[in-house]
Amino acid sequence: MSSNKTTTTTSGSDSAEDHVVRQQCLSLCRQYVGGSVWSRKTTPNNNIVVKQLTGGQTHKVYLCRKLLATDVDTDADTTEATDDDKQLVIRLNAKSYCLGHQQDYKDYILAPLLAQLGLGPKIYGICPLGQVLKYYPHRHFNDDDMKNNHRLVEQLAKLLAQFHQLDVPISKHSDWVLDLTKSSLAKLEIIESRLQQKFHEYNCKNLQSFHLKLEIQWLIESLESYMSSTTTTASGVDTTITATADRFVLTHADFRCDNIWVVTDDDGSGSSSSSSSSDSSLMLSDFDHTSYGSRGLDFGQLFSEFIVRKMPIDFPDDQLMRRFIADYIRESSRLRDSHGSDQKWSQRPINSVDSMLNECKFFIIAYQLMIMFVIIIMIDDDFNDMPLDEKTSYAICEASIGNYIELKRKFISIKK
Template sequence: MSSNESTGGADDAATGGLGDYMKTTTTQIKGTDPENVRQLCLRMCRQFVGGIWSTTSVQSVDNNILVKRLTGGLTNKIYLCQLLANNDDLADDTDCPTKLVIRLNAKRFCIGHHQDVHKDYIMAPLLGQLGLGPKIYGICPEGQVLQYYPHRHFTENDMTDKQLVGKLAKMLAQFHQLDAPISKHSDWILDFCTDGLAKLVDRESELIEKFNEYNCLNFQSIDLKLEMNWLIESLETYMSSHTTGVDTDTDTDTTTADRFVLTHADFRCGNIWVTNDSTGSLLLSDFDHSSYGSRGLDLGLLFSEFVRKSPIDFPDDQLMRRFIADYIGESGRLCDGDVGDGNDDQKWSKRSVNSVDSVLNECKFFIIAYHLIVMFIIIMSDNEVPLDEKTSYAICDASIGIYIELKRKFIAHKK
């Protein structure tokens, strides 16, 4: 394979971006609404909110309640549940919310790592009480009842808003420093990739046939086993800084816990809410995959959404550095609060592993890793992802194209 072939294939496949391929899958992933969804939403509102919701009968649900699908599809479905103005009891209970959000659980989608069906039951109330996530009124096996917040999702345009970016960076730092009562197993991403490599070996001939059938030029231009081995070896080196106490960038001693934090693990624009009020508050949502692991994962997931597509390149360094500087500032404030003056060698903020350059390097590595991992999530999911085969391979080939070019630039920059 020549460098021109790999770069050209990547640009061709990713013109318009991986996101454009993903947009075409909305109908396939959205799925259908549960039977009697109105009655189910009302029952949950009556159970956990009470007040006027308790006096609204199931028989009159069609006349007194609006249930509207908002978002969701693969692991959950989100509905607005609203009492209508023609409900005669509204005026008698002004303290009771008339709009609520119902989050119904869909199929539990496990990508072979840290999935715990009870994890979001723990994380959602915790984050709600801390003001980092929506207020939770109640949780049951069918889903959750949440406070309604008029909001929009965070976008790339918001990255130029220094105040909003600062809020988000500080919120992520606060999230990362939480102590949550969930498994502290930190190597799930390494386990997932190792398992993916074993599956790849077993299915190699089948996958080669599919790559040829769907004209996956980027797949055809690489040795996927070699790429997975590179990712696994890089992750092992990265994770070794947790266990050896060595900064792999500078070979100096550092604290083992600096990179090991509570991660959101799905820290993307769709899970970041910007509320429609004068304060422009931020809230995080969807904690199904939250787990302890590498802080770079969340940073990489966020900035992977802002990868430049033509030509393919990392997001602007200045944007990432600004976010990372705010993240480091808040992390230092939280971690160094009990460290006295004159003890700089003990301060989180003074260690080289926590410099802007070091964290930026982590961020870029995980942007690259994401584009390889997303391919394995889809191809190796044993049909758990509800996409037709052709669309699945188109998404994966576009993702691999971006991976090829970003990895080339990342390695060239480090030389």
């Protein structure tokens, strides 16, 4: 989910577009939750506020809230209702630039499954138009949590380990990151001359001097090496297949702070870890890009977000990443070592803290490059749902390449 928008509508102030959205939201509430709270008889339209919370390339999210008696000038609805019933989240599907993801059916599989497992929000209903979800007061996981709240960091690492070990009935054919990188290179070779003109037009000095195709080719070769890395048992047996299987997992693939909720019992207005109660819990959201792929991507996305905001690169340091990885390994060992095998998951060198730290650093670098070439292709394709204008988009690409160059210089000695 991307841009934060807080448009609030009631039936008396809707524009034509707002009216359509409002009717869609209310229709879903009444269809999948129903009951006395959402029936037309007990709760007329003017007793309901629909507020847009976020809007992205794949969907827009709205909060539907029944007004209290003190909020309206009409007679109070005396029907008893739980707080869950009075506030619902509606996720309306939008046109998406899916980048190779098969999003048309995955929602029907993943959303209910992850909800039942407690990894995602409770879902009341799902249909081609969208989803009806429980509303959770929450704030987003942040820098302060990562640095100072070990309890939440440990919980997040465990949550990611649980997510990665899931076996769900979606395609496991290939690593989508590698597929995307290869297709992007082919596309960039076609539009190379146009890109140089744009780099010059928007004064993108990093991009003008950057050997884009060579760097993407390096990423492809590195990804292929990463997924075929070998480990050796004490008896000297090559376990390439096992190593690849350990790294090929169900990935969230948008593992950023915006999609990591710190759920609280209050109104969720706290902005730092100091405001979290001891019983705060974590929940993941936004599974549009969830696919089988390289586990390192989720690590890279998470830490890349902190690093970019804290350039020059001094946070998170190795100690913080090691702590997160160690918590992840402990939970993964608990989940996986009970499964019979010749060598336990936790005993394989590829799953050591040192190995996974290198893995994390590699994907921090890779993610910066991916941000850049994905945005460039979207601009060239004249993608209608781009949330930013062309100039701003190229400025983001310029910054990403600057980060990539600095990160690669810092981490270049890592081994995959």
